Amino acid sequence: MLATSLTAAVLGVDAHLVRVEADTASGFPKFTMLGLPDSSIKESEGRIRAALRNCGYEFKWDRRITVSMAPASLRKMGSSYDLATAVGLLAADGALEPGRLSDVLLVGELALDGAVRPVPGVLPMMLMARRQGLKAAVVPAANAVEAAIVDGLEVHAVRSLPEAVSVAGSAARPPAPTRPVPRSAPGAIPDIADVRGQAVARRALEIAAAGGHNLVFVGPPGAGKTMLARRLPGILPPLTLEEAVETTAIYSAWGARLEGLLGERPFRSPHHTTSDAALVGGGAIPRPGEVSLAHNGVLFLDELPEFRRNVLEALRQPLEERTVTIARARGTLRLPARFQLVAAMNPCPCGMLGHGACGCTPTSVRTYRGRISGPLLDRMDLQVDVAPVTYEEMTGPPGEDSAAVAARVEAARSRQADRLARTGVPTNAELPPRALRQVASSDSEGEALLRRAMERLGVSARGHDRVLRVARTLADLGGSDRVEARHVAEALQFRRVGPVPG
Incomplete structure (x- = not known):
């Protein structure tokens, strides 16, 4: 039978x-x-x-x-x-x-x-x-x-x-008990008010949250790079129901024990010894990697130059396509990977370049920074120098809390949603080139700034588009319908980190 x-x-x-x-x-x-x-x-x-x-x-x-x-x-x-x-x-x-x-x-x-x-x-x-x-x-x-x-x-x-x-086997199954859709209890997300000083870095964090931009913090040990990165989820918009279900399904497939829908955006921070398969997914039995576990959330890479070169290069495809493709003999597997990349690194091997007694030679500094390829660094919309905090800043009054910053981020995201509804992308950071020209074209003064940046600062064509995306986000944060020269000028400030000596 x-x-x-x-x-x-x-x-x-x-x-x-x-x-x-x-x-x-x-x-x-x-x-x-x-x-x-x-x-x-x-x-x-x-x-x-x-x-x-x-x-x-x-x-x-x-x-x-x-x-x-x-x-x-x-x-x-x-x-x-x-x-x-x-x-x-x-x-x-x-x-x-x-x-x-x-x-x-x-x-x-x-x-x-x-x-x-x-x-x-x-x-x-x-x-x-x-x-x-x-x-x-x-x-x-x-x-x-x-x-x-x-x-x-x-x-x-x-x-x-x-x-x-x-x-x-019942001809008339008993009705299933109704259960409310549970949400897991949110964890204690640290508040950005804990960060003293660091006005420029805080501003970059707000821009990143508002536009979905990737960013890298460069500064000496103890300057607060990790502290800043861990506060990004607290100023991001809350997960929508669709995002929560999608993210929770990834963790379910990964094997996590769940107590309901995830209540907050994921924050993943893999160690620098992680392998490329652990980072982007794969293995003999393909499993989601850290980039998929960070889907709809934040992937934080601390001590960026300490990651192996092949591991960092594996990030290039998911950063561009927002998915990971794993090819195996029996077929191809596509995993979601829409995340914000936040990285932190020292300016030199000893970490004190420009902020104290640095004993590193120009060659060692170039070698250290050379561990990060130009194409990968070019994909970081915001490149931020983080200086040590002064005594006055440490003992001064705290800055704005996460709720105040999140309110501005939410307003900027709302403007983006209205404008990007027909493009199929959720944030300025993902704007394709054609749509970018339509919604982020600057005035003549701003165009002149961009031209000089490409000629004198070596900004690439990809970098040009990323500056425009950041400028569009700055305009959204300022409530402006048009990208102006001041927005372009501020966006350009986040394209270069401190120079290499010698």
């Missing part, structure tokens, strides 16, 4: 529908699994045998049993197929009506006693089930909060195999 149950495979951050076909026939006793299963799925036979026996099901194993997972071209990994396989086998054995499994997704790992254990990637699976038009989903109780994020789908949380069989 043949029965088909439905489950899902997570590849990258997306889920794909998998049909588990279970067939029992007379013949030499043999259990066969087809459809590119990995070792963990092949091991599921032992888990399913024990679970069925310990739950009291009299399933006959002394016959030919074939389980096929379609599509066969899709690699299946993990233990989330256990529940669908066990229920499908019971349906093939006549324990429940096979036709009742046609509109329900079954997800979960089985323990030997029949308990249903949690699995990663439940949120992408639920989103896929809704897209496929399925009516219900049976998930582990430990994944219930995560699954409840998706509306329009009856989610039944179960703790054991018999409970799952009862729900899936």
Whole structure:
């Protein structure tokens, strides 16, 4: 007898529908699994045998049993197929009506006693089930909060195999309990009022938040570069519901234990010893990297020159395309990577160039800065020199708090949204060249400034466009409909860091 149950495979951050076909026939006793299963799925036979026996099901194993997972071209990994396989086998054995499994997704790992254990990637699976038009989903109780994020789908949380069989095989399933969409409790985001002095760096941070720009802080140790970077999420606009679901789905596929929708923008700060696969994603089993985990948030790279050259160069594609493409023998995987890059670095190996007794030679300084390629540095819209804080600034009154700065950022983002609605991009930082000319053209004085910058300061064509994008953001912050010369002049101030001696 043949029965088909439905489950899902997570590849990258997306889920794909998998049909588990279970067939029992007379013949030499043999259990066969087809459809590119990995070792963990092949091991599921032992888990399913024990679970069925310990739950009291009299399933006959002394016959030919074939389980096929379609599509066969899709690699299946993990233990989330256990529940669908066990229920499908019971349906093939006549324990429940096979036709009742046609509109329900079954997800979960089985323990030997029949308990249903949690699995990663439940949120992408639920989103896929809704897209496929399925009516219900049976998930582990430990994944219930995560699954409840998706509306329009009856989610039944179960703790054991018999409970799952009862729900899936019922002619009239009991209504799923309604659960409010939970949001994880936000963490304590540090306030920008903690930063003393640093007026220029604070201004750059506000511009970055308003326009979605990448920035790099260059300054001596202890100047507050890391402190500034960690305060960027506190002045960014809150996540929209769509962004929250999208970001939470990435963390679900990554394997994070979730307590609901993410309540704040991600802030990722990988160590400088990280590999390129860990940063942009990949591996033998492709997983989201730090750039995808920072999607809709901030990626902070401290001690930028200490990262390996190949790791930094791997950032160039996601910075331009806002996605990561991972090519493997069986296909190409695309992962989302819309993040703001914030970097921090010392001006020289000892860190004291221009701010004290620096013993570095011009050659060593050039070598140190040369670890960062020109094309990568050119993609940093804002390049900011951070000076040490003076005693007067340390003991003086605090500056504006995050709420005040965030209000201006929100107003600037609102102006952008109205203007960029037809371009398909959310911020000035992502404006394509053609749209940039239409919405960020400057007056004659501003154009003259840009011309001189390209001729005398060596600003590249890419740098020219990035100056215009920053100038457009400055105009938005100032409530101006047109980019003026003063906006261009301020934007140009953030294109160069301190010179190399000698």
